[in-house]
Amino acid sequence: MKTQEQYVYGSKLMSQQALPQDFTNDVQWEDWCPTFENYLRTTPGRDGVPLSYIVRMNNAGTLTLHEDFLETYVNMAPHVGEAYVMDYAKVLVLFSKFILGNTEAEAILQAINIAGNGRAAFNALRTHYEGKGILASDIVKAEHTIKELCCVGKKQKMNWSMFERMLKKTYATCDKHEGREVHSDAMKLHSLQNKVTAPFLQLNKTAINTEIGKRPMLMTFTTALQIYRTAVREKFPQGTSNATDRGRYLGETRADKRRKEEEITLSNGEKIWYHPSYRFSRTHLQAFTNKQRERMAKEIAA
Secondary structure (H helix, E strand, O other), rough: OHHHHHHHHHHHHHHHHHHOOOOOOOOHHHHHHHHHHHHHHHOEOOOEHHHHHHHHOOOOOOOOOOOHHHHHHHHHHOOOOHHHHHHHHHHHHHHHHHOOOOOHHHHHHHHHEEEEEHHHHHHHHHHHHHHHHHHHHHHHHHHHHHHOOOOOOOHHHHHHHHHHHHHHHHHHHHHHOOOOOOOOHHHHHHHHHHEEEOOHHHHHHHHHHHOOOOOOOOHHHHHHHHHHHHHHHHHOOOOOHHHHHHHHOOOOOOOOOOOOOEEEEOOOOOOOEEEOOOOOOOOHHHHOOHHHHHHHHHHHHO
C-alpha cells in the first residue's frame, strides 16, 4: 500500500508532466492516442487505480500479476460498480476537453449515444481511426513488421536501436489486442535470428544458433537481444543515444548549457540532472523527495 500511496501522492506532478497536446484536426490519432493513455495512467480514479483502466482493450480484465503494480491494478480493475461509473465519467470530461475543436472527432461522438461514458467515447474514436479486430491498423502494421522487418546494419547503432524498439512494440501490440502472449519466446527468438542480416553480427548469430540447438535450450529472446545490442555497442562505441534523448526521457541531459540545470539527489540516492522543463520517467518522479516535488510543481506553474 505504501507504493500505492506514493503513486497517488505524486500523481498531480506526474500528470502535469504527461499532459498531452490537444487532438486537433492536424494531429494524427496514432501519435496522440498513446500520449492520452499515458496521461490517464498518471491520473488516479476514485479508488486510486490509474484511469487508463477505463480505456484498456479487454473489458473483462485479467488477474495476471506484473512487476509494475500499476499495470496489475489497470488490468484487474472491474468495469462495473460505482467507482467505474464515476471514473468513466471523469475520463469523458478529460477526453472531451482534448478533442474540443476537432470537427471530425466531435461529429463521430455526436452521431452515437455515449451516455456520459468515457470508455464508449474513446472506443468510438479508436474504432474509427484504427479499425476493428484483425482489420485494425495497428495489427496490420504489426503483422507487416513481423514479416518484413530486418536489421542489415547500414546505419550503425541507431538502426539497431530502432529495430529493437519496433520489434518489441510489435509483439506488445499483438499481445494487447489478444489479451495474451501471442508469440512464444521460442517463436520470437527464431524470428529474430532470421531478421539479423548485418555482416558484423554473423559471428554472434552463429553463437546464438549453437545455443538454440542445445538441449535443454537456455537461450531466450531477451538474452539474444542483449548479445546483439552489446555487439553493436562494441562496433560503434560512441554512445547508444544522444544527450537530447536522455534529457527528454530521463531528465539527465547537459546538452543545452543555456538551461540552469543542477544535479539533485533523489530519495533512493540516485543523482540526476534537474530542470523543470525536463520530462522525467515515472520511476524518477516517484523517487523525488516531497520538497523536490513541491519545487517542481511551483516552477512548472510559474
